[in-house]
Amino acid sequence: MADPLSITASILAVVGAAYTSAQGLYDLIDGLQSAPKTIADMKTDIAGVQRVLQSLQTSLKEQPAALAPIFERVGIKETVAVCEDITKDFTRTMEKYTTHSKDGSFSNRDRLTVTFRKSKLEGFWTRLNVAKDTVEFAVTSAILATSSSTYGSIEDLKKALENQVEALKVQSQRLVTIEKDVNDLELDEEAEADETNDIIPITSHERDLTLTMLPILKKACAESLGVTEAQSGNTYQKFGDVTSEDSSKVGAGVAGSNLGTGNVQQEFGNTNAKNSSQAYVGRMDSQDFKDLWDSPTSKLNKAQADILCMGFGFHQRDSEVERVIRHAATRNSGRGVIMFAAAGSEGDNRPVPYPARDPNVFCVYSTDGFGNSSPFNLSLLDPRDRFSTLGEEVRFGRIAEDTRGTGSGSTFSATIVAAMAAEILNWWRRCHEARVFRCLESSANRIDYIGMEEMRKIFHLMSLERDGFRYLTPWMLFEDGDISQVASKVVYALESGW
Secondary structure, eight states: OOOHHHHHHHHHHHHHHHHHHHHHHHHHHHTOBTOOHHHHTHHHHHHHHHHHHHHHHHHHHHSHHHHHHHHHHHTHHHHHHHHHHHHHHHHHHHHHHTTTOOTTBOOHHHHHHHHHTHHHHHHHHHHHHHHHHHHHHHHHHHHHHHOOTTSSSHHHHHHHHHHHHHHHHHHHHHHHHHHHHHHHOOOOHHHHHOTTOOOOSOOHHHHHHHHHHHHHHHHHHHHHHHHHHHHHTSEEEEOOOEEEOTTOEEEEEEEOGGGGGTOEEEEOOOEEEOTTOEEEEEEEOHHHHHHHHHOTTOHHHHHTOSEEEEOOOBSSOOHHHHHHHHHHTTTTTTTOOEEEEEOOSSGGGSOOOBTTTSTTSEEEEEEOTTSOBOTTOOOOSOSSOOEEEEOSSEEESOTTTTOOEEEOSHHHHHHHHHHHHHHHHHHHHHHHHTTHHHHHTOGGGGOOOOOHHHHHHHHHHTEEEETTEEEEOHHHHHTSSOHHHHHHHHHHHHHSOO
16 A cells, blocks of 8 residues: 555645646636626535545644545545536536626626526536535544544544534535436437437436446445544543542553554543642553663553553554563562453454463453443453453542433443452452461461462452352452451461462
């Protein structure tokens, strides 16, 4: 495939030619004094074509790398060329109709000719506007597929995508109707041969022009619809406020090599860091994600993080993210960072995404508030790690500002399970500080860190079989007796196998 710069250059060349052709037709009509209203009104439609072409040109110059491949897919160059063909053809027609008009004045004879040619003027209007609208739809689809920065919220973006899908479906049907109507028209070859006949509904040339351009416009609509529907099915994530306190380190966001395709849209609340803490929020590519963990000067590397929660998923394995996970799995005296990832929310339409399918990561599934498996869950990946928790209608947002909302998906489940793991680690440390394990005379007193295997055993202890998953119920463990009784159960789980 050609590089974005060469694609951009070729598209801009066609756009420039189409704009020049439209300007020539505009100037021709504008120069005709006392032109019939049907002719004068066409300047508005021609100016509309120029506006769309300018928008296309501006957008492409601002984001050539992102937009060029999409424009190539939808056939924007061929679609714009249709606009040029239409304006050039009608320029020749107008020059023929105005042969008796001199010095910019519209002659009575030419006025009569134009009046009888009304059907042909309407044909031009239809061709021009349907081509212009198709170009505009293609540009809108490309912009929606590459950026959410122009929208105030994820809800606004999703609504814009829904509207675009419906508009493209209507436009596609419009093209089908025009094609049928043109094919149904009968040509009178004998009347067409008479150049003085001014009331022929459509000539063979006009019919051929229309039937040639329609497949191009239909393809552009179909591809634009595909781009938009793909974007509508992307992952949308909304984060509330992110606050880190008391020398803690908090990160929220998404990493991965295919972020540039716009497959993940995010919205964040406020970020606050207090009392010598650090907070990281945003998006990065996979190389930056790797550097964040592996760099000798990385603050996260020095921090020796205990838990990593990845609420995202890619259909293809990402080599840089995989390298980070393998490195993290050997950290903390070999026990590894405890890692969680969302199992996905596409049912069995897709396999479990990466990194949830990585053997070093807990794959977390979603349930409703009663522990029942969510309908969008994927098939089980590993019979050992089939932990699930609430992932439907999860409340989030800024409570103080009363901007709370709800969301569903395994991303929420993974985040909740990671929070459970953090509480377990804190509980474990408090037990050590209170010398609870020393009193029990167990090997747990020698375990100074909880890793993946230890957390797996504790999760099994505090979960129940439900719909084929292990539904996590921490309250049933930690609300049952004092700290010594709970510790005794945990120690037994750690010393036995699951």
